[in-house]
Amino acid sequence: MTCQRLTDFARRNDFPYLVVHAGKKNDRWDEGSVRYLSLKRSPLSFALDEELAYDPLFHRHTGKVLRELVEFKPDVLHITGLNDVSIIGAYLAWKLQMPLIGSWHTNVHEFGAQRLRRIFKFLPQKQLDGLVGFAERKILDGAVLYYKMPKVVLSPNQELVDLLGKGTNRSSFLMGRGVDTDVFTPERRTVNDDIVRIGFVGRLRAEKNVRRLVDVESELIKRGRNGFKFLIVGEGNEREFLQRKLQSAEFTGFLEGEQLSEAYANMDIFLFPSETDAFGNVAQEATASGVVPIVSDKGGPKFIVKHGETGFVASSLEDYADYTAKLLDDRDLLNSMRVAARESSLEKSWDSIFEGVYRAYDETIRLAKSRKSKQGDDSET
Numbered sequence: 001m002t003c004q005r006l007t008d009f010a011r012r013n014d015f016p017y018l019v020v021h022a023g024k025k026n027d028r029w030d031e032g033s034v035r036y037l038s039l040k041r042s043p044l045s046f047a048l049d050e051e052l053a054y055d056p057l058f059h060r061h062t063g064k065v066l067r068e069l070v071e072f073k074p075d076v077l078h079i080t081g082l083n084d085v086s087i088i089g090a091y092l093a094w095k096l097q098m099p100l101i102g103s104w105h106t107n108v109h110e111f112g113a114q115r116l117r118r119i120f121k122f123l124p125q126k127q128l129d130g131l132v133g134f135a136e137r138k139i140l141d142g143a144v145l146y147y148k149m150p151k152v153v154l155s156p157n158q159e160l161v162d163l164l165g166k167g168t169n170r171s172s173f174l175m176g177r178g179v180d181t182d183v184f185t186p187e188r189r190t191v192n193d194d195i196v197r198i199g200f201v202g203r204l205r206a207e208k209n210v211r212r213l214v215d216v217e218s219e220l221i222k223r224g225r226n227g228f229k230f231l232i233v234g235e236g237n238e239r240e241f242l243q244r245k246l247q248s249a250e251f252t253g254f255l256e257g258e259q260l261s262e263a264y265a266n267m268d269i270f271l272f273p274s275e276t277d278a279f280g281n282v283a284q285e286a287t288a289s290g291v292v293p294i295v296s297d298k299g300g301p302k303f304i305v306k307h308g309e310t311g312f313v314a315s316s317l318e319d320y321a322d323y324t325a326k327l328l329d330d331r332d333l334l335n336s337m338r339v340a341a342r343e344s345s346l347e348k349s350w351d352s353i354f355e356g357v358y359r360a361y362d363e364t365i366r367l368a369k370s371r372k373s374k375q376g377d378d379s380e381t
Contacts (some may be wrong), residue, residue, distance in 0.1 A: 001281060002105065002177060002281075003019075003080055005178070005350050005354070006354055006357065007019050007034050009350065009351065009354040010033060010034055011031060011032040011033055011034045014032065014033045015033055015358075016033050016034075016072075017033060017034045017035070018034075018035050018037065018068060018069070018072045018074060019034060019035070019036050019037065020037045020039070020065055020068070020085060020088075020089065021036070021037070021038060021039070021085060022038070022039055022040070022041050022053070022055070022058070022084070022085055023038030023039065023040060024038075024040065025038065025040050026038065026039055026040050026064075028068075035068075035072065037064070037065070037068050039058070039061045039064065039065075039085075041053060041055035041058060041084075042055050042056075042057040042058070042060070044056055044057055045057075045058075045084075054083065054084050055084045056084075058084035058085065058087075058088065059084075059087070059088060059091075061088065062088050062091065062092070065088050065089070065092060066092055066095075066096075069092060069096065069098075074098065075099070075361070075365055076098070076099045076100070076101060076361045076364050076365055077089055077092070077093045077098045077099065077100050077101070078100075078101050078102070078103065078361070079093075079100065079101075079102045079103075079150065080102070080103050080105055081102075081103070081104065081105050081106060081108075082108055082143060082146055086102075090102075090146075090149050090150075093149075094149070098368075099151060099364045099365050099367070099368035100149060100150045100151060100364070101150050101151065101152045101153070101154065101360060101361060101364040102146075102147050102149070102150035102152075102153050102154070103153070103154040103155070103175055103357075104147070104153065104154065104155045104156065104160055104164065104278060105156070105278060106278055107160075107276050107277070107278045107299065108139060108143055109136045109137075109139040109140035109143060110136065110207070110275065110276035110299070111207050111276050112135060112136070112139045113132045113133075113135055113136035113139070114206050114207035114209075114276055115206065115207065116131065116132050116135050117132045117206070118206040120132075144163075144164065144167035144168060147164055147167075147168050147170070148168045148169070148170065150170060150364075151170060151171065151364050151367045151368060151371075152170060152171045152172075152173065152360055152363055152364040152367065153165070153168060153170050153171070153172045153173070154172075154173055154174070154175035154357065154360055155172065155173075155174065155175060155278070156174075156175060156176060156177060156278045156279035156300055157174075157176075157278065157279060157299075157300040157303045158174065158303065159300075160278060160300075161173065161174050171363060171367065173356070173360050173363075174356075175353065175356065175357060175360070176279070176348070176353055177279050177281050177284060177348075177353065178348050178349050178350030178351070178352065178353045178354075179281075179284045179285055179287075179288045179345050179348050179350075180288075180350065181288045181345055181346055183261055184261055184264055184265075184285045184286075184288035184289045184345075185261070185265065185288065185289060185290075185342075186265055186289060186290035186338070186342060187265070188258070188261045188262045188264070188265035188266075188289070189262075189265040189266055189290075190262055190265070190266060191266045194227060195227060195228065195229055196227060196228040196229075196268045196269065196327070196328055196334070197228070197229055197230075197231045197266055197267045197268050197269070198216075198228055198229070198230050198231070198267070198268070198269045198270075198271050198324065199230070199231045199232075199233070199263070199264070199266075199267030199268075199269065199270050199271065199286070199291065200213060200230070200231075200232050200233065200234070200270070200271055200272065201233040201234060201260075201263070201264065201270075201282045201285070201286070202233075202234050202272070202274065202282050203234055203235070203236045204232070204234050204235060204236030204237070204238040204239045204242065205236040205237065205238060206238065207274070207276045208236075208238075208273075208274040208276070209273040209274050209275055209276075209296070210236075210238050210242060210273070211238065211241065211242075211245075212271075212273035212317065212320065213230060213232075213242065213246065213271060213273065214241075214242065214245040214246055215317050215320075216271060216273075216317065216320045216321055216324060217230065217246055217247060217248070219317065219318075219320075219321035220321060220324060220325060220328070221247070223321070223325060225325055225328050225329075227328070228248070228328060229248040229249060229250065230246055230248060230249035230250070231249070231250050231252070231263065231266065231267055232246075232249055232250065232251045232252065233252045233253075233254075233255050233260065233263050234253075234254060235253055235254045239251065261289070264285055264286055264288075264289035264291060265289045265290065265291075267286065267289070267291045268291060268292065268327075268334060268338070269291065269292050269293075269294065269324060269327055269334070270282075270283065270286035270287075270291045270292065270293040270294065270311075271293075271294050271320065271324065272286075272293060272294070272295045272296070272301055273295075273296055273314075273320065274295075274296060274299065274301070275296045275298035275299050276298075276299055277299045277300050277301055278299065278300045279300040279301070279303075279304075280295065280299065280300050280301030280304055283295055283301040283304045283305070283311075284304050284345060284348065286341070287304065287305075287310060287311070287341040287342065287344055287345045288342065288345035289342075290338045290339070290341060290342040291338065291341065292310070292311050292312075292327060292334060292337045292338055292341055293305055293310075293311040293312075293341070294311060294312045294313075294314055294320060294323050294324060295311065295312075295313055295314065296313070296314060296315075297313050297314065297315040306340075306344065309337070309340050309344075310337065310340045310341040310344045311337070311341060
């Protein structure tokens with residue numbers, strides 16, 4: 001989503017931009033100042049998630065990408081993570097001696113660790129914790145090593161900015177996320193009853209920690225709370241478990257466009273227990289919709305929330321249950337925090353985010369020129 005919005009920004013501002021991505025077929029087309037190069041993955045590609053895959057043979061497209069780069073003559077090359085497309089980009093940046101910038105979009109180390117925990121859940125707890133912890137550290141080490149290739153690194157929260165800056169010894173800057181407050185707005189609300197809707201939007205997968213929703217509902221029922229229901233938006237292999245265990249829930253499946261905006265606006269509390277999100281776009285879309293988020297103290301979403309003002313940051317099941325119960329019991333507090341959440345989102349425009357990205361492009365080019373100049377001086381010496 002962020003990459004699509006970035007290319008929209010380039011097109012609206014008539015900035016030349018070449019977008020290389022995986023698609024259903026090999027294709028090439030222009031939309032205004034933006035050129036797209038779509039490259040088909042091979043039958044050997046394997047799924048990592050819904051609509052996300054990796055092709056071990058994707059490097060066969062290197063020649064096509066090289067020809068596009070030679071024709072396009074970019075000033076800087078931007079890779080967006082550990083993926084088959086970006087690996088080609090990093091290689092060609094080295095081959096052509098082009099300034100390279102990289103942006104971090106996914107906490108792959110935490111993502112991978114959660115998958116491993118689910119796959120090997122039959123192991124004794126101590127062995128499982130050791131395996132998962134070792135894998136998470138090694139994946140993070142590999143990711144940091146990968147991000148040593150760019151001269152500038154962009155990250156969605158300050159923890160990652162500091163971690164990658166220290167780990168790569170590269171210039172490291174914040175690349176936050178904006179939100180479209182005209183699309184995500186309380187004005188899309190269509191329900192008007194006394195039910196408090198506790199929402200979740202995202203992939204229904206283990207790495208999103210969605211089983212915590214069941215734990216929270218059980219705790220609320222145990223405490224005698226009622227008058228609430230869950231509104232679950234998304235698909236994934238945990239949906240069956242949630243449908244079986246949640247006593248009061250509506251499942252919409254995957255939504256987009258106006259249907260998604262309406263679903264957000266119909267929520268009152270946004271419960272997002274994921275501990276692996278680098279930013280948490282959905283939490284910001286919730287605040288724009290006038291919904292009070294309760295998020296984990298691990299990962300990026302906690303940077304979106306002003307604890308006690310626009311939402312809450314939870315570190316345990318008890319916290320999630322306490323904060324949810326507090327909002328269920330005090331409707332005045334819930335309504336005032338909904339207003340504060342909406343107001344906090346009005347300051348976060350996508351244009352300001354992408355203007356910062358272009359400043360980072362300038363810095364990448366400057367560093368590359370400085371390095372060439374220094375190398376020239378050294379050779380003369």
